[in-house]
Structure formats: structure tokens, C-alpha cells
Amino acid sequence: MLKVAPKSAQNPLGKSGAQAIAIQKRRQAVRITIPGIPTRDAYSFYALAAVIVVFYLVKATLLSVYGTEGYAARIELLKNGTVVEQVGGRLLAIDPVTAGLSKIVTRVN
Numbered sequence: 001m002l003k004v005a006p007k008s009a010q011n012p013l014g015k016s017g018a019q020a021i022a023i024q025k026r027r028q029a030v031r032i033t034i035p036g037i038p039t040r041d042a043y044s045f046y047a048l049a050a051v052i053v054v055f056y057l058v059k060a061t062l063l064s065v066y067g068t069e070g071y072a073a074r075i076e077l078l079k080n081g082t083v084v085e086q087v088g089g090r091l092l093a094i095d096p097v098t099a100g101l102s103k104i105v106t107r108v109n
Contacts (some may be wrong), residue, residue, distance in 0.1 A: 031105070059092060060101030 063071045071094065078089030 043098075056097055056101055059098045062092075062107050063094065063098055063102040064106040 001090075066074065075089050075093055078085045078092065081089070
């Protein structure tokens, strides 16, 4: 009787076993993980953080363009408007983070 060695399972990447393992290690080295938080939730956190950063950058840019007095006047107009405008006025109010970023944005321009 002829003995034939069983074929190993085909690698879906078409690479040798060592190459496939090296590719997996490189992918895992690039991946950023937060202990105790699933990867899917971490992406949600990064998206939320990006939205907050962009929001503050837009506020700082508006403050540097309009100046402190002009920006404060526009915020007062919002605070005297409808409920939605009042909420916007409170969100867009000058805070220490916005003031600091505005100074940086003004230097860059």
C-alpha cells in the first residue's frame, strides 16, 4: 500500500506559513488597542475624539477671525435667540481651550 502525506490546508493569502505569520504580526503591531475595550468601541472613541478636536479648532478659527469683541457680540446674539440658538451660544462660548487654540491659530496665519 502506498502512503501519501496529507496536504496542508491552503493559506488564503497564497503565501507560505512563515510569510502569513509575519504579515499577521505586522498587522497586530500597527493596531492600537486599549486594554479592556473592544476594538469596535475604541474606533467609536477615536471618532468622538476627532469630532471634539475639529469642533474646538473651528471655534478657535472663528475667534481668531472675528476677534474677541466681534465673536462675543455674535455669541450674545445667539444667546438672545431661540432655544436652539441659545444652546449653540453656550457651546460656542469662549473657554480657556478655545482662547489658547485661537492664539496658536493666529500665530500660524
